[in-house]
Amino acid sequence: MLIPAAGLRSTKADINVNNKVKITLGSKEVLGFNDYQGIGFLIDGTARFISEGADLDMMKEKFPFANRVLEITVTASKQLL
Structure with a gap:
């Protein structure tokens, strides 16, 4: 999973100490459990910042910042909704 980043200085400092992350995300555009509108996920993983290379170049095309x-x-990952 790639996320465009600008700023996030304290997040970068935290990841340098402990790169384990938990993220929740959701969308109301997708059906969830029992055909309810909306779905969410809890994601566990490891994180790192990339400051050069093809992934950054690709991301800058869509997100110039x-x-x-x-x-x-x-x-x-676990489905929540």
Whole structure:
């Protein structure tokens, strides 16, 4: 999972100490359990910031503000909604 990043200085400092992350995300555009509108996930993984290379170049095309990319390697995910 790649996330465009600008700023996030304290997050970068935290990841340098402990790269384990938990992220929740959701969308109301997708059906969830029992055909309810909306779905969410809890994602566990490890994170690192990328400040050069093809992934950053690709992300800057869509998000010109990005000066680095937060890469999350998913180790587990759970559907919440």
